[in-house]
Amino acid sequence: MNAFSEIVELKGHIIDSLSLPRVLDAILAQGGEFEFESVSIGRTRAEQSVVKIRVSAPDQATLESVLAYIEREGANRLDQGDAQFVPAPADGVFPDGFYCTTNLPTRVRINGSWLAVERIEMDCGIVVADGRAVTTPMNHVRAGDAVVVGHEGVRVETRPRAREAGVFEFMASAVSSEKPKTVMIAAVARMIAETKRAGKRVLLVAGPAVVHAGSTEAVAGMIRGGRIDLLFAGNALALHDIEAAIYGTSLGVSVKEGKPAAHGHEHHLRAVNTVRGVGSIAEAVRRGIITRGIMYECVRAGIPYVLAGSIRDDGPLPDVITDTLEAQDAMRAQIPGVGLALMVGTTLHSVATGNMLPAEVEVVAVDINPAVVTKLSDRGTHQAIGVVTDAALFMQELARMLGEEGLCAAF
Amino acid sequence: MRRFLMCPPDHYGIEYEINPWMRREHPADHALAAAQWGNLYETLGEMPDTQIELVNPAPGLPDMVFTANAGLIKGDLFIASRFRYPERQGEEEHFERWFASHGFVVETLPDALKFEGAGDVLRAGDTWFGAYYYRSAPAALAAVSEILGEEVLPLRLVDERFYHLDTCFLPVGDSLVYYPGAFDQYSLTVIRGMFPDAIEVTPEEVATFACNSVVIGEWVLMNTGAPRLCAALAARGLSCVTTELSEFLKAGGAAKCLTLAL
Numbered sequence: 001m002n003a004f005s006e007i008v009e010l011k012g013h014i015i016d017s018l019s020l021p022r023v024l025d026a027i028l029a030q031g032g033e034f035e036f037e038s039v040s041i042g043r044t045r046a047e048q049s050v051v052k053i054r055v056s057a058p059d060q061a062t063l064e065s066v067l068a069y070i071e072r073e074g075a076n077r078l079d080q081g082d083a084q085f086v087p088a089p090a091d092g093v094f095p096d097g098f099y100c101t102t103n104l105p106t107r108v109r110i111n112g113s114w115l116a117v118e119r120i121e122m123d124c125g126i127v128v129a130d131g132r133a134v135t136t137p138m139n140h141v142r143a144g145d146a147v148v149v150g151h152e153g154v155r156v157e158t159r160p161r162a163r164e165a166g167v168f169e170f171m172a173s174a175v176s177s178e179k180p181k182t183v184m185i186a187a188v189a190r191m192i193a194e195t196k197r198a199g200k201r202v203l204l205v206a207g208p209a210v211v212h213a214g215s216t217e218a219v220a221g222m223i224r225g226g227r228i229d230l231l232f233a234g235n236a237l238a239l240h241d242i243e244a245a246i247y248g249t250s251l252g253v254s255v256k257e258g259k260p261a262a263h264g265h266e267h268h269l270r271a272v273n274t275v276r277g278v279g280s281i282a283e284a285v286r287r288g289i290i291t292r293g294i295m296y297e298c299v300r301a302g303i304p305y306v307l308a309g310s311i312r313d314d315g316p317l318p319d320v321i322t323d324t325l326e327a328q329d330a331m332r333a334q335i336p337g338v339g340l341a342l343m344v345g346t347t348l349h350s351v352a353t354g355n356m357l358p359a360e361v362e363v364v365a366v367d368i369n370p371a372v373v374t375k376l377s378d379r380g381t382h383q384a385i386g387v388v389t390d391a392a393l394f395m396q397e398l399a400r401m402l403g404e405e406g407l408c409a410a411f
Numbered sequence: 412m413r414r415f416l417m418c419p420p421d422h423y424g425i426e427y428e429i430n431p432w433m434r435r436e437h438p439a440d441h442a443l444a445a446a447q448w449g450n451l452y453e454t455l456g457e458m459p460d461t462q463i464e465l466v467n468p469a470p471g472l473p474d475m476v477f478t479a480n481a482g483l484i485k486g487d488l489f490i491a492s493r494f495r496y497p498e499r500q501g502e503e504e505h506f507e508r509w510f511a512s513h514g515f516v517v518e519t520l521p522d523a524l525k526f527e528g529a530g531d532v533l534r535a536g537d538t539w540f541g542a543y544y545y546r547s548a549p550a551a552l553a554a555v556s557e558i559l560g561e562e563v564l565p566l567r568l569v570d571e572r573f574y575h576l577d578t579c580f581l582p583v584g585d586s587l588v589y590y591p592g593a594f595d596q597y598s599l600t601v602i603r604g605m606f607p608d609a610i611e612v613t614p615e616e617v618a619t620f621a622c623n624s625v626v627i628g629e630w631v632l633m634n635t636g637a638p639r640l641c642a643a644l645a646a647r648g649l650s651c652v653t654t655e656l657s658e659f660l661k662a663g664g665a666a667k668c669l670t671l672a673l
Contacts, residue, residue, distance in 0.1 A: 011550070011553050012549065012550075012552060012553035012556060012563070012565060013553075013556060013562050013563060013564050013565065014565075016562075016564055016601065017564040017565045017566070017597075017598070017601055018597035018598070018600060018601055019549070019565050019597070021597065022567065022595070022597045045561075045562050046556075046560055046561050046562055048553060048556060048557070072544065072549075073549065073567070074543070074548075074549025074550060074552075074553075074565065076550065
């Protein structure tokens with residue numbers, strides 16, 4: 001079923017007169033598709049039949065031309081009613097039957113006109129107030145807020161994706177570890193360049209594997225070069241990075257030599273203790289305690305980062321937001337303006353971020369495990385493109401292609 | 412007694428163009444039109460058990476002469492037309508007033524649905540057929556069916572020269588005379604399924620408005636120029652009665668359009 005759709009009604013003696021097949025054939029011939037919403041066949045010769053048909057098309061223009069065509073054959077657009085609202089019964093609770101959002105552009109009909117819903121995010125509700133309709137997470141709704149219920153007066157649209165054919169086209173197919181990596185990484189490099197050119201921000205969502213597998217320099221270089229504008233991660237990535245910056249190890253193992261350092265397992269805790277002692281990562285950078293790495297480059301370049309905590313965190317670092325709802329809000333606050341999300345080596349943060357992104361944001365998920373991309377798609381981030389490869393190798397090759405290593409200045 | 416409503420052609424003329432037959436540079440000869448209308452009036456009046464009523468013509472409404480488009484009649488029920496073109500909408504009040512003052516119950520369609528009466532809805536066999544596309548709206552046919560409490564099968568017209576059902580579809584007894592080129596494939600399937608013995612009219616003869624005829628028992632009153640149809644009708648025991656109506660063909664109408672069976 002295409003995303004652009006309207007319901008039409010065809011009424012009268014439409015069976016014996018072949019009016020119904022005429023309309024259905026016309027829909028298909030004009031480039032549309034149909035689905036029956038309801039069918040009521042007259043029980044006597046005099047009684048009329050009424051069918052409601054959902055007509056859909058791949059784009060709005062085709063839909064309009066299909067509707068105009070079949071209108072002359074008697075299939076009239078149903079006058080859809082306004083969206084219905086019910087007050088939220090309590091803080092943090094939606095009313096029964098609340099409309100559950102998608103990550104697609106959405107409109108609600110209020111007083112006969114279609115109002116664009118602000119701040120698109122999946123799995124939320126829609127609160128209407130002061131002539132505005134705003135996507136609202138469950139924990140943010142307040143008792144008495146007017147919440148949209150049911151599907152009447154709600155219209156979801158998709159824009160045709162402006163992705164070029166060729167590499168991007170085949171990347172949009174199912175996740176596979178069999179695709180030529182170099183071609184795919186080059187395509188991602190081009191997406192970054194295009195995102196920047198369009199004046200949009202590039203978000204990196206990264207797991208600790210990026211550090212302990214040895215691509216800190218590649219990521220730091222991309223931040224330094226202005227290729228990344230925003231970082232979402234957890235305590236682990238930041239702490240591994242800071243441990244490497246201070247001790248040259250990641251979880252006690254030398255990042256350069258791959259050998260365990262003496263008492264290396266303590267480095268991790270000593271690093272977090274040090275940063276806690278000065279109050280923040282930025283302060284540790286200012287005092288010269290952290291002199292290189294991903295977090296260092298973020299602080300130096302003024303790149304915003306959101307570190308969200310989890311139950312297994314050591315420390316955590318003072319910058320880590322341990323209240324998950326607060327962390328979600330901090331992430332949400334940064335999402336406007338993001339055009340491309342690069343998710344590398346993390347399942348938890350990838351899914352959390354995917355949940356918040358509007359469908360028009362391009363998502364590239366890189367993981368050695370194909371299940372991560374599948375999981376993202378299963379949770380509604382259908383736009384995610386998967387690259388199945390080692391996270392560190394991917395970042396190194398990407399940085400090289402972006403010219404940060406001085407090897408290639410293609411962009 | 413068969414009663415018909417006619418309207419004298421006092422104000423008849425080609426004053427606008429709302430179908431492919433009308434061309435202002437080919438005006439009707441007024442005296443000839445009056446004579447042809449008079450002949451039709453007399454011929455019809457001479458048919459057994461017929462009576463003709465007249466509605467007063469109104470200035471500025473040249474097509475009021477085509478009374479078949481005034482509305483649809485069933486018993487004492489009159490469903491008033493709602494003309495598609497503004498040029499004819501002025502006729503509505505005159506016809507409604509006449510029917511209301513002659514003992515008819517006047518019904519109108521909801522939502523100003525376009526509907527052109529007995530020009531587009533005809534009974535053939537035991538079924539009402541309604542044409543749409545050029546004049547009447549499909550939704551109007553559904554509304555008419557509701558008022559009648561009977562089935563009305565919609566037919567889709569595809570040739571703008573045959574813009575009303577009564578220009579290409581002539582019920583005769585339990586059978587039908589029709590022009591296949593005026594209907595789409597779906598409607599042709601319906602017509603052929605319901606009237607396997609229907610007479611198909613040639614493109615040449617349909618252009619003489621041979622389908623726009625008045626059937627009275629075994630008599631078929633029509634314009635001249637359709638000898639093949641008349642021969643086919645004769646084979647079924649029906650006789651053509653022809654009367655020249657050339658001046659009215661210039662406006663896209665003939666015998667059936669000029670009369671409304673009451």
